[in-house]
Amino acid sequence: MSKVNLKINGKTVQAPAGSTILEAARLAEVDIxxxxxxxxxxxxxxxxxxxxxxxxxxxxxxxxxxxxxxGMEVQTESPRVVEMRKFVLDMLFSERNHHxxxxxxxxxxxxxxxxxxxxxxxxxxxxPHPHMPVDATxxxxxxxxxxxxxxRRCLRACxxxxxxxxxxxxxRGADTMICADMDLSFxxxxxxxxxxxxxxxxxxxxxxxxxxxxxxxxxxxxxRSSCAACSLGCGVELVVRGGQVLRVESDWDRHNEGVLCxxxxxxxxxxxxxxxxxxxxxxxxxxxxxxxxxxxxxxxxGLRQAAPGGIRAVTSGAVLxxxxxEFVNFFKGKMGVPVHLLEPALAGSELAADGxxxxxxAADFILVAGGDPLASHRVLGxxxxxxxxxxxxxxxxxxxxxxxxxxxxxxLGLAELDSAVAHCMxxxxxxxxxxxxxxxxxxxxxxxxxxxxxxxxxxxxxxxHRAQVLGLEPAAGWAGAKALFVLLESALLQEGxxxxxxxxxxxxxxxxxxxxxxxxxxxxxxxxxxxERQGTFINMEGxxxxxxQAVEPGGEGWSVQKLFDRLSGCMT
Amino acid sequence: MFTKIxxxxxxxxxxxxxxxxxxLGGYRMIRQALRRHTPEEIVxxxxxxGLRGRGGAGFPTGIKxxxxxxNSDKPTYLCVNADESEPGTFKDRHIILHDPHQLLEGIMxxxxxxxxxxxxxxIRGEMAREAAILNDAIAQAEKKNYLGxxxxxxxxxxxxQVVRGAGAYICGEETGLLESxxxxxxxxxxxxxxxxxxGLYGCPTIINNVETLINVPHIVANGPEWFxxxxxxxxxxxxxxxxxxxxxxxxGVYEFDMTxxxxxxxxxxxxxxxxxxxxxxxxxGGSSVPILLPEEIDVAMDFDSxxxxxxxxxxxxxxxxxxxxxxxxxxxxxAQFYAFESCGQCPPCxxxxxxxxxxxxxxESGGGHPGELDLLAEICDNMKxxxxxxxxxxxxxxxxxxxxxxxxxxxxxxxRPGCACS
Numbered sequence: 001m002s003k004v005n006l007k008i009n010g011k012t013v014q015a016p017a018g019s020t021i022l023e024a025a026r027l028a029e030v031d032i033x034x035x036x037x038x039x040x041x042x043x044x045x046x047x048x049x050x051x052x053x054x055x056x057x058x059x060x061x062x063x064x065x066x067x068x069x070x071g072m073e074v075q076t077e078s079p080r081v082v083e084m085r086k087f088v089l090d091m092l093f094s095e096r097n098h099h100x101x102x103x104x105x106x107x108x109x110x111x112x113x114x115x116x117x118x119x120x121x122x123x124x125x126x127x128p129h130p131h132m133p134v135d136a137t138x139x140x141x142x143x144x145x146x147x148x149x150x151x152r153r154c155l156r157a158c159x160x161x162x163x164x165x166x167x168x169x170x171x172r173g174a175d176t177m178i179c180a181d182m183d184l185s186f187x188x189x190x191x192x193x194x195x196x197x198x199x200x201x202x203x204x205x206x207x208x209x210x211x212x213x214x215x216x217x218x219x220x221x222x223x224r225s226s227c228a229a230c231s232l233g234c235g236v237e238l239v240v241r242g243g244q245v246l247r248v249e250s251d252w253d254r255h256n257e258g259v260l261c262x263x264x265x266x267x268x269x270x271x272x273x274x275x276x277x278x279x280x281x282x283x284x285x286x287x288x289x290x291x292x293x294x295x296x297x298x299x300x301x302g303l304r305q306a307a308p309g310g311i312r313a314v315t316s317g318a319v320l321x322x323x324x325x326e327f328v329n330f331f332k333g334k335m336g337v338p339v340h341l342l343e344p345a346l347a348g349s350e351l352a353a354d355g356x357x358x359x360x361x362a363a364d365f366i367l368v369a370g371g372d373p374l375a376s377h378r379v380l381g382x383x384x385x386x387x388x389x390x391x392x393x394x395x396x397x398x399x400x401x402x403x404x405x406x407x408x409x410x411x412l413g414l415a416e417l418d419s420a421v422a423h424c425m426x427x428x429x430x431x432x433x434x435x436x437x438x439x440x441x442x443x444x445x446x447x448x449x450x451x452x453x454x455x456x457x458x459x460x461x462x463x464x465h466r467a468q469v470l471g472l473e474p475a476a477g478w479a480g481a482k483a484l485f486v487l488l489e490s491a492l493l494q495e496g497x498x499x500x501x502x503x504x505x506x507x508x509x510x511x512x513x514x515x516x517x518x519x520x521x522x523x524x525x526x527x528x529x530x531x532e533r534q535g536t537f538i539n540m541e542g543x544x545x546x547x548x549q550a551v552e553p554g555g556e557g558w559s560v561q562k563l564f565d566r567l568s569g570c571m572t
Numbered sequence: 573m574f575t576k577i578x579x580x581x582x583x584x585x586x587x588x589x590x591x592x593x594x595x596l597g598g599y600r601m602i603r604q605a606l607r608r609h610t611p612e613e614i615v616x617x618x619x620x621x622g623l624r625g626r627g628g629a630g631f632p633t634g635i636k637x638x639x640x641x642x643n644s645d646k647p648t649y650l651c652v653n654a655d656e657s658e659p660g661t662f663k664d665r666h667i668i669l670h671d672p673h674q675l676l677e678g679i680m681x682x683x684x685x686x687x688x689x690x691x692x693x694x695i696r697g698e699m700a701r702e703a704a705i706l707n708d709a710i711a712q713a714e715k716k717n718y719l720g721x722x723x724x725x726x727x728x729x730x731x732x733q734v735v736r737g738a739g740a741y742i743c744g745e746e747t748g749l750l751e752s753x754x755x756x757x758x759x760x761x762x763x764x765x766x767x768x769x770x771g772l773y774g775c776p777t778i779i780n781n782v783e784t785l786i787n788v789p790h791i792v793a794n795g796p797e798w799f800x801x802x803x804x805x806x807x808x809x810x811x812x813x814x815x816x817x818x819x820x821x822x823x824g825v826y827e828f829d830m831t832x833x834x835x836x837x838x839x840x841x842x843x844x845x846x847x848x849x850x851x852x853x854x855x856x857g858g859s860s861v862p863i864l865l866p867e868e869i870d871v872a873m874d875f876d877s878x879x880x881x882x883x884x885x886x887x888x889x890x891x892x893x894x895x896x897x898x899x900x901x902x903x904x905x906x907a908q909f910y911a912f913e914s915c916g917q918c919p920p921c922x923x924x925x926x927x928x929x930x931x932x933x934x935x936e937s938g939g940g941h942p943g944e945l946d947l948l949a950e951i952c953d954n955m956k957x958x959x960x961x962x963x964x965x966x967x968x969x970x971x972x973x974x975x976x977x978x979x980x981x982x983x984x985x986x987x988r989p990g991c992a993c994s
Binding site: 043044045046047048051058059060062065066067083084087088091092094095125149150152168169171172173174175176 | 925
């Protein structure tokens, strides 16, 4: 790539041709302030805070959009530039209600930081204190128009990243307001609570309700981890303070590029289930708290009574690889007991899992078969919608009513799968997204596309891929089982599972939360909470992703490894 | 003595009918252009003619056309700016109302020159009648295959589509116009990239004013030298339409070369002020240009002479203001317009226009504070050339000039409530 030589504040810089002044300044370690610019969003150039002076040009120009040229000389903090920035800040502070000490973002606010940097010690214009509405109709976050500076980052995140197009602007001039859909309340709107807008807001206009006023950037820790709500394994940062996870933010450097979904960002912290923090053992028909020694004793005796041949073991596909390995080693390897998977598995094990979100971006045709990414793997769904915005064609083959149907160019029944396959053969860079609704026969038809298309499985459980590698299959039933061990962790039981469940003589459950299943158990072993565990799982791209412990365990929960390490000792 | 060129047929009845227009020599120039000239030749002719854009900025049209990248694999679009929403301006509307085919012919020749097969006329939403006239004229032309595939039997295709605006001033700004045609919220785009490279739907696009385009066939028919000889100054060539309104006896649209002075326009052409009142000031080029005092009106109505007087020819919408009009009120009204029309993207404009209006409203109603005139001047100064588009400048420049030139009147408003003028 050709390079361009320029000077920024007298400092010589070499920047790739086509870069903006802002990008060149970052190479030169010159800090140009920005408000409407965000590295992951398309540049708008509207906030005017990044205006810089270019030698021999009469006007100031926005650094975030102006391309560099050979011999360019830029001044980023000249008196003229500084005067302009102060004026812009004066205008912004005079427009709504920026009373910093009452704002959740105080200390972390990009507007406030700029006011500090440019030494604003007073209001140059009297703030008119207009009555600005607060839209609190959304469950997890609110939009306070008092703090909004109309930078439109939220709007661009909503359209360009999440491809949901909920946010827009209404009115003109000083009456301009961010609005949802055709001026609906946020709650009534088409918002999907992905929360991407929250992360890009430079001020306190979009606020996470749960973690508001619970800690500033300097007071919290951030733990990089992966979301285990589905098999996408999106990059997350857990924001932690005082042994508590305050909120989940996204890791902008991972494949999800800053986007999460409601199931990964908000719902994990909306824990309404009762946590299990100590071992429980059934005595006189009642589950009672016990020590780990008592619980292990009860477990060992329950298993011994059923052995040999009467034991069954089942694990959730949400369990991390290390735990799942240990579980299989113990039951299958040491005890010769068959191990099953709790959740349904994906048909079509012959299909590869070789596609990723980048392939969706580059696809000209996307075939979604037997699943609804917008319900089960939402970030993938958003990415597909993004591809549609950029011109990709999406065909949906499904036997059910799905959200994705609203966005697909064609919706076909499963019987018409072959015509979709034929269309796929004719496209340039197709991607096939396949889900659990496909039968083995239907999946077999997709196999024709191997080598032509990239495949993305919608695995029904986050670590379903590992389960597949380990050869685990869904259980056909529990007939004949005298003792059953369920490795549940924090997984939710599928609807209908319990109706068909026949309790064996002895039931042991390893779980982090109380559920109808743990209520029937003879022994309940406390698992780590989702933010207490450490390990890896295989995501939909077939890649190992890390899950990091964010908080020290608060109860007596053990990791799966520790449990089976101790149990091995007891059984020999 | 100047002989009318652009408006010469405007008195003819039913000029909007194809037969009438053709009988008067219409659609001969496009035939000539298609048969005798290459597109490149026409671009060069327009460059040599010295034609400058009639929309407001006065940028040389031929040079603008030359910015279109050669050998682009994308189509080129021609957008006709018929938004004409600048207060005091009504010349383009006059052209469309009287002579729609002349505009179509201008579009045809220009589209051929820039090799565009698709032209859009973006017309102000309020001009419903004019839009209907244009659509009718286009239908007539399509019927005769003057538009469509292989027009006039030559190897050139052209479609023209009328797009009606929804009433936003900002859609007269060329990139706001493009956004609006694309069906988006009308707000200007950051430049670069410029529309000639990346315009409508990301394709090379030329945006020209209605009056600009109707000059083009005449340049092709009579030659660039003929055009350049109209007027005295080689930088201000060709005929020009002036729309005069306000307190004059005969307001209207008048065509002259650019040697005519503002004084002649007001007193000789328009018969002076109503009730023979004294002149207080003149806005020479639409509401966004600085005002001229009575002693400043002996000035040629061309781009450069007016610039030398610290104002602009702009859209050549002349607004005449007589004695008895309160300048604070004029300022407040102009500020109100721009505050209402700011698209709301850039803080200096969004809030600057709002503050100008708020403060002027206060001063007008007698609630102003001493020092606020300097504050207004400071806001105006910071609003200029600091935004994506020139609306902010357009709002600041006139206010600045009113305060500078009628300062005593503003100060009087500060010192006591009520207005001495009314």
